[in-house]
Amino acid sequence: MSKETDKLKHIAIIMDGNGRWAKKRGLPRTVGHKKGAETVKEICKAAEKTGLEYLTLYAFSTENWKRSQEEVDSLMDLLRQYLQSDLKELQDRGVKIRFIGERSMLPADIVEKMENLEAATKDNEKMTLCIALSYGSRQEILHAARRLSELAVRGDIAPSDIDEKLFSDMLYTKDIPDPDILIRTSGEQRISNYLLWQLAYTEFFFTETLWPDFNEKQLLEIIDSYKTRERRYGKIEAE
Numbered sequence: 001m002s003k004e005t006d007k008l009k010h011i012a013i014i015m016d017g018n019g020r021w022a023k024k025r026g027l028p029r030t031v032g033h034k035k036g037a038e039t040v041k042e043i044c045k046a047a048e049k050t051g052l053e054y055l056t057l058y059a060f061s062t063e064n065w066k067r068s069q070e071e072v073d074s075l076m077d078l079l080r081q082y083l084q085s086d087l088k089e090l091q092d093r094g095v096k097i098r099f100i101g102e103r104s105m106l107p108a109d110i111v112e113k114m115e116n117l118e119a120a121t122k123d124n125e126k127m128t129l130c131i132a133l134s135y136g137s138r139q140e141i142l143h144a145a146r147r148l149s150e151l152a153v154r155g156d157i158a159p160s161d162i163d164e165k166l167f168s169d170m171l172y173t174k175d176i177p178d179p180d181i182l183i184r185t186s187g188e189q190r191i192s193n194y195l196l197w198q199l200a201y202t203e204f205f206f207t208e209t210l211w212p213d214f215n216e217k218q219l220l221e222i223i224d225s226y227k228t229r230e231r232r233y234g235k236i237e238a239e
């Protein structure tokens with residue numbers, strides 16, 4: 001049985017399989033992403049209903065910039081639409097929006113929309129929806145290491161001040177608790193440069209379901225299964 005300290009607060013998801021979903025139907029990959037964006041809405045609502053505090057979604061990785069210009073443009077268009085319309089709905093429901101990732105690589109109009117949304121929802125107290133956009137975990141860790149080196153060189157901190165807390169505070173996910181659950185859809189079993197530091201003690205769940213077909217029922221099944229897992233964080237269970 002899970003203990004109170006293991007209260008489920010945070011689920012992180014790698015939303016994989018949009019392209020294969022479309023291919024199976026003889027449709028362009030972009031249609032798969034569009035259907036995937038609808039699943040994003042359904043899963044957010046389902047997560048809110050469970051009382052979850054944080055939901056982090058991998059929407060676009062730093063590696064995704066290497067896809068065809070057509071696919072990148074269509075993903076950016078989808079995001080634009082989402083930021084404009086759907087996220088307003090989330091704001092009305094009291095959801096707080098946060099973005100993690102390398103903003104300087106994103107189109108300026110998208111960054112502006114992201115900043116507006118973060119500002120507009122910052123005092124909301126329901127679930128925090130964290131969207132990883134142009135996100136790469138190794139880049140995030142390097143960025144933290146550079147910032148800490150700068151502080152040390154300036155004499156603001158001593159190298160011995162660098163502990164897990166200070167390091168975590170330099171990451172994009174500052175103040176967000178580590179995920180309890182990681183879900184990856186589509187049968188792939190990789191982390192793909194996602195939250196490498198933050199997933200240290202996370203429980204992993206892999207499903208064959210392609211992201212556009214993932215639904216509330218499957219999310220709730222994973223949550224139930226999580227509750228039967230015993231988390232030890234490297235310790236031995238007390239007798």
Ligand code: FPP
Nearest residue numbers: 015016017018019020033036037040059082
């Ligand atoms: C992986 O499928 C998915 C992505 C690279 C993008 C995820 C984006 C969405 C779900 C839609 C937009 C998001 C928001 C927040 C509105 P893939 O293309 O790698 O699929 P494949 O492995 O089958 O080719």
